[in-house]
Amino acid sequence: MPELPEVETIARKLRPHLLGKTITDAELRWPRTLALPSSRKFKAAIKGQEIKEVTRRAKFFILHLSDFSLLIHLRMSGDLLIKDSKIGPEKHDRLILRLLSAEGDRSNLVFNDTRKFGRVWLTADPEEVLGRLGPEPLSKRFTPAWLYAGLHNKHRQLKPLLLDQTFLAGLGNIYTDESLHLARLNPLATSDSITVKQAEALHEAIRTVLKEGIRRNGASFDWVYRGGEFQNYFRVYDRAGKPCPVCGTTIERILVGQRSTHFCPKCQTLP
Numbered sequence: 001m002p003e004l005p006e007v008e009t010i011a012r013k014l015r016p017h018l019l020g021k022t023i024t025d026a027e028l029r030w031p032r033t034l035a036l037p038s039s040r041k042f043k044a045a046i047k048g049q050e051i052k053e054v055t056r057r058a059k060f061f062i063l064h065l066s067d068f069s070l071l072i073h074l075r076m077s078g079d080l081l082i083k084d085s086k087i088g089p090e091k092h093d094r095l096i097l098r099l100l101s102a103e104g105d106r107s108n109l110v111f112n113d114t115r116k117f118g119r120v121w122l123t124a125d126p127e128e129v130l131g132r133l134g135p136e137p138l139s140k141r142f143t144p145a146w147l148y149a150g151l152h153n154k155h156r157q158l159k160p161l162l163l164d165q166t167f168l169a170g171l172g173n174i175y176t177d178e179s180l181h182l183a184r185l186n187p188l189a190t191s192d193s194i195t196v197k198q199a200e201a202l203h204e205a206i207r208t209v210l211k212e213g214i215r216r217n218g219a220s221f222d223w224v225y226r227g228g229e230f231q232n233y234f235r236v237y238d239r240a241g242k243p244c245p246v247c248g249t250t251i252e253r254i255l256v257g258q259r260s261t262h263f264c265p266k267c268q269t270l271p
C-alpha cells in the first residue's frame, strides 16, 4: 500500500504534466470509486475546472482545481498515470480525466485500481475529508515535544498508534517498522512508557526514514507502483529470518493488530 513517500513521489512526478491543464470531461468507469459527490454532480462540476496545484496530504493525492479539490486515496493497489488521449481504457481503469493544455494538447489522467479499494472525492471543502488527520510528519507542527505529549496522552502499543492516521498522518506498515527499528523501540511498547529521549529518537527516525523514502522515489513493493528503490534499503521490513543490519540478530515477524510487523529482538527490547 502506498504510503507518504510513494504518494509524494507520484505527486512530484505528475505535477509538471498537470499544472495549468483544464479538465474537459470525466469518465467514471467504476462508480464506487467516487466517494463524493454523486456521479451526476461530479461530472457536471469537474468539467472546465483548471488544475491550479498538485499536492499531497498524508496518503491523499490532491488536485487543487479552480473551484474544488479532487482528493484521491490509492489504498491497496491504486495508481495514477498520464496517458496519450488516443489510448483507450484498460481493464482496471476506474476514472479517466480528459485534459486540455493551453496549447491545445490533449492527454488523460488515469486512475487505475485493480483491487477497487481506492477512492476519489470532489469537494469545495477538503477539510470535510482531511479534517481528522493528525499532523504531517515532515511539517513544523511535528516536533519531539508534540510527539512526547501525544504518546503520553494515549495508552496504546506504538505500532498501531503510529499507523493511526488521526494521530500522525502518512505512515503505513513499511515506514512504521523502519522508524521503530531506527529508533530502537519495540513495536509492542506502550506509548506512555516512552521517555523524552526515546520520543526524540522516534521523531528523528520517522523523519529520516520518510525523507530517505522520498529520496529513493518510494518503495516498489507489493502494489502496482514501480520505479522506487527504497525496498532495496529496508532495515527490517519484509526481512524476517535475515540478519539485523545493526547487530546481526535474526529479524522476527509478528502480528500486531493484524498487521505484519518486523523487528530486531535485540535492538528493540521491551522496556
Ligand SMILES: [Zn+2]
Pocket: 244, 245, 246, 247, 248, 249, 264, 265, 266, 267, 268
Ligand atoms: Zn539488531
